[in-house]
Amino acid sequence: MTGAEMFERGMTIRREVLGDAYVNKATSNPNPFNAPLQELVATYCWGWNWGREEELPRRDRSLINLAMIAVLGRSHELKIHTRGALNNGLTREEIREVLLQVGIYAGIPAAVDSFRIVNEAFAEIDAEAQAGGAE
Amino acid sequence: MTGAEMFERGMTIRREVLGDAYVNKATSNPNPFNAPLQELVATYCWGWNWGREEELPRRDRSLINLAMIAVLGRSHELKIHTRGALNNGLTREEIREVLLQVGIYAGIPAAVDSFRIVNEAFAEIDAEAQAGGAE
């Protein structure tokens, strides 16, 4: 597979997991400074890693990702991957269980912070659904 | 449920996940210094958290735990939970996928370190199986 094909495979998975709205925004302003990061993320993270779907399904990858990103304290990414986790079939209750287990294995502050972020993500998703439903 | 009952529930799950050999060793030398740690681990980590089995099954909890412990760089615990992950139904290949994803989201050194630890755990398990099979 060429790098360009891997990039395309990655972009397809990324859009399916995180949604077109997010990916359009993240890639809407292409410039030479950010281009290699976009290439790295699409090719390596999404094409290569998430592309290994036969070895581990998307739902399981979302479980792992939420846990890692919560431990690492990367709030922006946690919010984005909360949306991805729902798209990949995790329920809100399953996401909660991940965060409770983060509290046990990485400490209460990591859990309290992560609950706040994930609740914000849910509120945004609910607001969008309501806005969409009102059309 | 009383604390004592939660402790007992936790010890049962802990033995089922990590195996009697490990738990016997970890609790073989009870003393006043370590007793509250044992109480904390059995009651809250195993009884309360792992006891929420209806909300998230053991297999999924092992996926999350391997990822978190690899990110946190706690090698002793990673080895123990590798054994637990196999007992909870993850295959070696699925464990590998967790560690590859750790490499993407927490960096290559975390993955390389974790592969080394997990390979050691597999070698120990294989040696025990061979020793057992030779009896």
Added chain:
Amino acid sequence: MTGAEMFERGMTIRREVLGDAYVNKATSNPNPFNAPLQELVATYCWGWNWGREEELPRRDRSLINLAMIAVLGRSHELKIHTRGALNNGLTREEIREVLLQVGIYAGIPAAVDSFRIVNEAFAEIDAEAQAGGAE
């Protein structure tokens, strides 16, 4: 002790340390998603851990907590526990010493970040005191 009794003991200590205003706000919107986190925090963190007051007094636990939370980079929690530290009898100067030592053992960026958060906490507390005094 039952889990419910431990929860009550934890809530009492939590209110004494962090103040009714904060705890009322944190628990004002009970819902099924957040309920297990509230149970975990009250029972395990406050009831079990902070409840071991005969082994280590609250003032010492606040010293430890400020240091850990500063190292972990959890700003929201650091602000909350600054308030708790003052309630537990630490002076502002003692809190400063904790953060200077964080600078030596966990690096200058951790100290600079933590000074900013703690100064914000002090400013909020002073503003409340002034507002209260003006009534």
Added chain:
Amino acid sequence: MTGAEMFERGMTIRREVLGDAYVNKATSNPNPFNAPLQELVATYCWGWNWGREEELPRRDRSLINLAMIAVLGRSHELKIHTRGALNNGLTREEIREVLLQVGIYAGIPAAVDSFRIVNEAFAEIDAEAQAGGAE
């Protein structure tokens, strides 16, 4: 060298690296609470460490600093040291390479977060340049 001389040496380097505007702001509100932090930062971080210029030049120290601060997830400091890195002769493209390498060795979320912060720093610097040019 006395502590006061080391302090002065540190303040000189700090001003040359981070710029007068930033340092004036950081030190504009001297008070007994913050004074020891300012002493620590100026003496130990800038005077002692950055003062070792014959052993390693400023440009190399900026490479190291951007990488470390990105890994540690300290966003405020990353923004400040982006400015310092440009003052020390790194190009925007070289800063980008540091952050890409952070992505490989400390994980994609660290890179994505850091690109966002550094882009913000660049935008602020460009806005200042434009405001200055318009005078």
Added chain:
Amino acid sequence: MTGAEMFERGMTIRREVLGDAYVNKATSNPNPFNAPLQELVATYCWGWNWGREEELPRRDRSLINLAMIAVLGRSHELKIHTRGALNNGLTREEIREVLLQVGIYAGIPAAVDSFRIVNEAFAEIDAEAQAGGAE
């Protein structure tokens, strides 16, 4: 105070806290590579930071240090500072409480790892005492 005086003050405190045996070993092999690290540690960590004894006593600084070093996962340093904590007047039971609180705020693996290290430190100290008593 000159840097040399601060270095001397730091070496005195370091010897009082960590013991001559450890400090003699750490400084027994002076060479140009390690010399600046020794200077940094003695002058800033011990002379400047630990020298602020009027602001916070040694016992409190040991509480903070054990917590931070356990969170950071630096096992060698944890063992050294366990010895320092006992010299500074903390009891073994108080050290245990620090580590239990580490378990709550930084996660169970940090606590389990730290208990193992601290138990090793206690065993070494007991063996030395027994060897000394047998003379």
Added chain:
Amino acid sequence: MTGAEMFERGMTIRREVLGDAYVNKATSNPNPFNAPLQELVATYCWGWNWGREEELPRRDRSLINLAMIAVLGRSHELKIHTRGALNNGLTREEIREVLLQVGIYAGIPAAVDSFRIVNEAFAEIDAEAQAGGAE
């Protein structure tokens, strides 16, 4: 460029930086479990990232890597990359400066630990050189 070509480019750079002895050992025991990690490391870390040599030379990449890996506390990797740093043209004194700066920005325990590891690496390299010279 195909993935296979990127893999080959990465293996070439990896051998040049880390040395044939290390790479032969790391890849001597190919098996299905470790194969995807080897693919990931060679293709993305070495081929893609280190392959961007026109954007940032190897010497600068070694500065960054030593700092990051020291902060992350990954001792095995730090030892390997110390060897790589020397191969890429850093002097032992420059490596020392990186670790001193790690002490300032990530804390004294990170520096003390890293000095120990790097001293071990130097001792191994010196022993090999002496053994080689004796032939």
